[in-house]
Amino acid sequence: MPVTRSVDFQQTIPRSLVHRAAVSEVFVTDLNVLGEGRFEVGAQWPRRHSFFGPRTRAFHDPMLYAETVRQAGLLIAHRAYGVPLSHGFLSDHKVYSVSEAGVATEGRPIDVVLEVSAHEVEHRGKNVGGMRLDYECFRDGQRIGTASDRWRCVSPAVYRRVRGDHFAATPFQAALLPAVAPALVGRDRAEDVLVAEAPADGTWSLRFDPDHSVLFDHAVDHVPGMVLIEGARQAALLAIGDPYALPLSVEFEFGSYVEFDSDCQLVVEADDTGSDRTRTVRVEVRQNGATAAHGTLGMRLS
Template sequence: MTKGQAESSKADLWSAGPLLITQSVPPGLIRRINSSDVFVTYLGVLAEDKFEVGVRWPGSHSFYRPVAADLHDPLLFLESVREAGVLIAHAGYEIPRACKFLTRDKRFHVADPEGLRTNGSDPVDVTLVVTARDIQRRARSFAGMLFDAECYRDGVLIGSAAYRWSCVSAPGYARLRGQYRDAVPAAPADSSPVPHDLVGRCAPIDVMLAETAARSTWLLRVDPEHDVIYDHPMDHVPGNAIIEAGRQAALLVSNQPNAIPVGGELDFHHYIEFDQPCTVTAVPMSGTSTVRLAFDQGGVRMVDGTLNLYTP
């Protein structure tokens, strides 16, 4: 299939080939252990550096459950893009599974929140069209790239996302992490988690913030017993926990527990470690539905960015 053929019609995206992965994706191929957390269903090639990824959003999930007004969680969309990226890296570019991925930044936009509408308790199938850009190489190996993703439901574009990442070998990662390469998460030391209903969550274990005396500032808290966040061993706070904590801080500062994030930009500057407190600060941007976020640890800005909220 040529690039022109691939782009000639959106309908062609659902009959393209060849397929690299079909029917079911092994959890280990996307850095997961539990099959219930695997949302990607197949991988196909549309053109050079352009892929099609099938995704199934479950009618219910322990963490990425539907949110207000029977809409799928937009962070489920983001997690689907992450899984698609890992799948493409391994199966599409043959990056060894022993390599480690470092996320540099994430961007996403939901074109129409109605595109996230659930189908009762039945799953919803969507398709991601992912294009790899700005491909970086180190000798004969891939060092990183930018993934642009478009999400289609029944042939209609409902959202887009992009994230830039780099990868290093296992020995290189061990050198990079130094004293933290064997770090393990500890139970939250705080005794004042934010009430789960104020951040749109159904279970206390999903609360990622604890109260502080400072206005619009909370402590990051991630329970190591959370079997979705810590589905596999991690030596730092993972990105999905950071994004969820940012969402919760945005809901709190906006006093909108039923709002959903329909767009955002996050830059990851440093790993957030387990051995010292990390604060999360949220500031509404005047006259907009956008909230600015900052994650600080030891006086250093670790992550920052914005989230755009929408209330159904």
């Protein structure tokens, strides 16, 4: 039955429900079922995080919000819709928008509440096969952001067939390319840099440390969507020449898996600065001559 209690922020939910290996990488704390296809999710943003920031003293990294939305969707899938933990998830479309005030730091952990609604729920027999989840994010009772995530899920047997020869792939198959200077993308450590030195203007190769404790917290056989979005963000920072610009809005479409065993390019085109200090940046993710994903980022200049 639906519950009417307030969401709890005292502890995180089991890490398996959000596909994380480390407890420290879980941000979601609670789930309330409000009614048919309606949910409330609690989450806490840490004062500081080894990868998500804050990138400056003034602001949390908006990608922390994106990761919170990702975790909330998985929690709802498993807890509310009974999707088995063994199923594989395929993301088709992600979008988020958050206000500058919404990611302001206060020198303490931040509690946020996501109000979530499910739409276009698909079934394969008796099992849920996919849906679209829409989100509104609240901080101290004020709405600070929205998001939407469309995904599908498949059984282990189907996933194995879909992945074929790449089923057992690991990030250690990827070539470790030379990183751009970390300061150019607002980072302190080379292992946090996801763009390689560029052979041509407007195009960078995706690179990553396969042993990164956050990006590759658990075993994966392809480049995760969050890694692609972070790579696109860093390429956008290079294109606009502002290492501390905030990606306050992001929209990404995923068309195919990005594999570890061949070069992945980030092709970037940036618009002029708008009246609100925002530059719109379009990023195409290309591999083996084809577009695997593409997205648009709204970068608020620092």
